[in-house]
Amino acid sequence: MTAAEPNAPTATGDELARKFVQEHEAQVRPLEKALSLAWWQANTTGTDADFAAKVEAQNRFDEALSDRARFARLKAAREAKPRDPLLARQMEVLYLTYLEKQVDPELLKRITAKANAIEKAFNVYRAHVDGKDLSDSEVRKVLKESKDSARRRAVWEASKSVGGAVEADLRELVFLRNEAARKLGFKSYHAMQLELNEQSQQDVLKLFDQLDELTRGPFAAAKADIDIKLAAKLSIGVDELRPWHYHDPFFQESPAVFDVNLDSVFANADIPRICRAFYAGIGLPIDDVIDRSDLYEKPGKSPHAFCTDIDREGDVRVLANIVPNEYWMGTMLHELGHSVYSSKNIPHSMPYVLRTDAHILCTEGVAMMFERFSKSADWLQKFGVDVPDPAAYNRTGEKMRRNRLLIFSRWCQVMLRFEKELYENPAQDLNKLWWDLVEKYQLIKRPEGRDAPDYASKIHIVSAPCYYHNYMMGELFACQVHATIAREVLKASDPASAIYYDNKQVGEFMRKRVFDPGRSLSWNELTKHATGEELNAKAFAAEFGGK
Ligand SMILES: [Zn+2]
Numbered sequence: 340m341t342a343a344e345p346n347a348p349t350a351t352g353d354e355l356a357r358k359f360v361q362e363h364e365a366q367v368r369p370l371e372k373a374l375s376l377a378w379w380q381a382n383t384t385g386t387d388a389d390f391a392a393k394v395e396a397q398n399r400f401d402e403a404l405s406d407r408a409r410f411a412r413l414k415a416a417r418e419a420k421p422r423d424p425l426l427a428r429q430m431e432v433l434y435l436t437y438l439e440k441q442v443d444p445e446l447l448k449r450i451t452a453k454a455n456a457i458e459k460a461f462n463v464y465r466a467h468v469d470g471k472d473l474s475d476s477e478v479r480k481v482l483k484e485s486k487d488s489a490r491r492r493a494v495w496e497a498s499k500s501v502g503g504a505v506e507a508d509l510r511e512l513v514f515l516r517n518e519a520a521r522k523l524g525f526k527s528y529h530a531m532q533l534e535l536n537e538q539s540q541q542d543v544l545k546l547f548d549q550l551d552e553l554t555r556g557p558f559a560a561a562k563a564d565i566d567i568k569l570a571a572k573l574s575i576g577v578d579e580l581r582p583w584h585y586h587d588p589f590f591q592e593s594p595a596v597f598d599v600n601l602d603s604v605f606a607n608a609d610i611p612r613i614c615r616a617f618y619a620g621i622g623l624p625i626d627d628v629i630d631r632s633d634l635y636e637k638p639g640k641s642p643h644a645f646c647t648d649i650d651r652e653g654d655v656r657v658l659a660n661i662v663p664n665e666y667w668m669g670t671m672l673h674e675l676g677h678s679v680y681s682s683k684n685i686p687h688s689m690p691y692v693l694r695t696d697a698h699i700l701c702t703e704g705v706a707m708m709f710e711r712f713s714k715s716a717d718w719l720q721k722f723g724v725d726v727p728d729p730a731a732y733n734r735t736g737e738k739m740r741r742n743r744l745l746i747f748s749r750w751c752q753v754m755l756r757f758e759k760e761l762y763e764n765p766a767q768d769l770n771k772l773w774w775d776l777v778e779k780y781q782l783i784k785r786p787e788g789r790d791a792p793d794y795a796s797k798i799h800i801v802s803a804p805c806y807y808h809n810y811m812m813g814e815l816f817a818c819q820v821h822a823t824i825a826r827e828v829l830k831a832s833d834p835a836s837a838i839y840y841d842n843k844q845v846g847e848f849m850r851k852r853v854f855d856p857g858r859s860l861s862w863n864e865l866t867k868h869a870t871g872e873e874l875n876a877k878a879f880a881a882e883f884g885g886k
Contacts, residue, residue: 347420348420348421348422348427349419349420349421349422350422351419352416352419352420352421352422352426352427353421353422353423353426355412355415355416355419355421356416356417356419356421356423356426356427356429356430357426358412358416359412359413359416359430359433360426360429360433360690360692362409362412363433363692364691364692366403366409367400367403367404368691370396370399370400370403371400372649372650373396373399373400374393374396374397374399374400375647375648375649375650376396376649377389377392377393377395377396377397378393378396378647379647379649379656379658380392380393381393382640382641382645382658383633383640383641383658384639384640385638385639385640385641386639401440404436404437404439404440405437405440405441405442405444407441409437410437410438410441413430413433413434413437414434416430417430417431417434424859425690425693425859428693428858428859429690429692429693432692432693432858433692435535435536435537438523438535439535441523442519442522442523443519443522446515446518446519446522447519449515450512450515450516450519453508453511453512453515454512454801454802456508457505457508457509457512457801458798458801458802460501460504460505460508461501461505461798461801464501464504466478466494466497466498466500466501467497467500468493468494468497469493473494473497473498475498478494478495478497478498478588479586479587479588481494482494482495482583482585482586482587482588483586483595486572486573486574488573488575488579488583488584491583491584492581492583494583495582495583495588496583498588498796499588499791499793499796500791500796501795501796502791502792502793502794502795502796503791503792503795505795505801506792506795509792509795509800509801510765512801513528513761513762513765514765516528516762516804517762517765519531520762526763527762527763528762528804528805529758529759529761529762529763529805530762532804532805532806533805536698536699536809537698537861537862538862540759543755543808543812544755544756544759546812546815546874546875546876547751547752547755547756547808547811549875549876550748550752550811550815550876550879550880551752551780553876553877553879553880554745554748554749554876554879554880554883556884557741557745557880557883557884558745558746558748558749558782559782560884561741561742561745561746562745562746562782565593565594565596565742566580568594568596568597569584569585569594569596570584572596580784581783581784581786582777582783582784582785582786585783588796589750589797590746590750590781590783591746591747591750592743592746592747593739593742593743593746597735597738597739599735600665601665601713601714601732601735601736601739602664602665602666604665604719604724604725604726604727604732605663605664605665605667605668605724606663607663608663608668608724610661610663610667610668610671611629611634611661611671613668613722613723613724614629614671614672614675615629616722617672617712617722617840618675618679620840620841620842620843621839621840621841621842621843621845621846621849622843622844622845622846622847623679623684623846623849623850625675625678625679625683627653627655627683628655628656628657628675628678628683629657631654631655631656632656632657632658632659633656633657633658633659634657634658634659634660634661635659635660635661636660636662640658640660641658642660643658643660644657644658644659644660644670644671644673644674645657645658645674646658646674646675646677646678646681646706648681648682648695650682651681651682651691651694651695652682653682653683655678655681655682655683656678657671657674657675657677657678659671659674665713665714668713669710669711669713669714670710672706672709672710672712672713673706673707673709673710674706675709676705676706676707676708676709676710677702677705677706679705679849679854680696680701680702680705680706680849680853680854681695681696682694682695684849684850684854685854685855685857686855686857689857689858689859692858693857693858693859694857694858695857695858696857696858697856697857697858697860697861697862697864697865698809698858698861698862698865699809699813700809700810700812700813700816700862701813701816701853701862701865701866703809703810703813703816703817704812704813704814704815704816704817704820705816705817705820705849705853706813707813707814707816707817708817708818708820708821711740711817711821712838712839713736714733714736714737714739714740715733715736715836715838716729716730716732716733716736717729717733717836717838718838718840719732721838721840721841722840733836737835741882741883741884744814744879744883745883746781747810747811747814748811748814748879749780749781749782750780750781750807751807751808751810751811752776752780753773753776753777753780753781754797754799754807754808755807755808755811756776756780757772757773757776757794758800758804758805759805760772761794761800762805769792769794770790770791770792770793770794771790772794773792773793773794774789774793812862812874814879815874815875815876815878815879816862816866816874818834818878818879818881818882819866819869819870819872819874819875819877819878819879820852820853820869820870821834821837821878822834822870822878822881822882823848823852823869823870823871824837824839824845824848825837827848828842828844828845828848829842829845834878834881834882835882852868852869852870853865853869856868862874
């Protein structure tokens with residue numbers, strides 16, 4: 340008698356997995372839909388009752404996923420190794436989803452309470468300058484407009500002092516999060532967050548090293564150009580520029596130094612009409628999405644924009660607050676980009692668990708890829724938008740996009756590397772680490788003699804931990820897929836200026852190469868399926884001048 344291979348897939352695996360999927364679809368799926376609807380309702384009305392209902396729906400969903408006995412059945416099914424690849428994949432996806440919720444409930448309560456306390460401290464905190472309290476938007480206004488370096492410095496320093504107020508709590512939160520991660524078998528909270536998202540620290544860092552190498556030169560050139568403009572506006576020397584001279588507290592956005600805006604051509608533009616025509620033209624119509632959406636400002640409504648797939652049965656909606664300007668043109672293209680990469684176009688034959696995007700970075704990437712066209716005069720003119728000086732519009736749009744993405748990429752480098760270190764070695768000199776990274780990647784000079792917890796003034800470390808890199812990887816995905824479409828579908832020589840309109844082959848490409856696999860492929864398998872290569876920084880760098 341020969342012993343069975345210990346890790347061989349089994350028929351029992353198929354059976355257990357099929358049973359577990361049935362249980363999940365019967366018990367958890369309705370809670371997931373209820374949560375999506377509650378989320379939509381709360382954001383469209385903003386009433387206390389609807390927000391309470393959303394919290395309630397979230398709790399019921401989390402409870403179902405944290406159920407110990409159910410998790411044990413899932414683990415057994417996964418360990419029995421289903422032979423059917425779609426069942427095996429569902430076990431992997433569900434395992435990571437449930438694993439995240441297996442934290443000891445007492446510990447989870449302490450983590451949530453600590454995070455809430457810090458967020459509250461952020462909400463009530465006001466930068467205090469010259470006997471006056473400044474709100475966040477007043478701080479930003481000074482950083483955008485003031486020509487007085489001393490004033491800028493005082494306001495910037497005051498905005499950073501929230502870091503000192505929350506530093507001790509943040510260190511405790513890091514400690515608690517690490518404890519939760521170690522109990523689930525991970526070496527740190529950072530490693531856990533990535534692995535729950537099917538990423539390894541090593542692979543992500545390797546990608547970011549490549550991105551750093553390919554964009555270091557173009558970024559330095561773009562920043563030198565910005566620095567000259569900033570210094571001239573402030574009547575100081577370039578070598579005197581310090582963090583408070585940039586237009587936002589972290590230099591994560593492009594300073595508005597080029598004195599142009601793209602908004603005027605949108606004065607009479609019907610943005611939803613343009614979107615309908617565009618998406619229909621590439622064979623991915625979105626009329627049903629628009630009809631179900633909530634697109635204009637109203638009291639109580641969330642001021643942001645998002646797209647949500649309510650039931651994975653085609654009920655896909657967008658929340659937005661359209662006004663006729665370039666920002667909302669880009670945002671609508673973006674949100675509707677999410678809407679086409681959803682159960683609208685992922686085949687219904689794909690099981691419920693896999694009938695969604697491969698990864699957050701892939702759906703962000705698709706949305707970012709379509710968003711780019713709001714900055715192209717050539718594209719706008721195809722949809723009847725009158726652009727008086729197309730060459731100037733293209734030049735400005737390209738420069739804005741280039742500066743924004745190069746600056747954002749450097750900011751993401753700081754956040755990724757800082758958070759990894761923060762969780763792996765929280766006892767080190769974090770003040771120093773933060774400024775070392777800012778100097779190295781953002782090329783911003785640290786203020787002489789400053790030793791303060793400036794990292795702790797970034798609320799995302801609390802509210803959206805270990806997450807920024809996904810936005811950046813989304814941008815890489817966007818450029819890589821766009822370059823593939825430009826090459827294979829449009830036969831265009833230069834992806835940077837390639838546009839799509841009235842070409843059903845683009846939709847065909849997106850269906851076959853991006854949407855059809857749903858979540859049956861991991862994000863990097865999908866990237867390879869769509870573009871022939873694993874995710875890398877080459878297409879991004881090529882668009883922005885690095886070869
Ligand atoms: Zn998005």
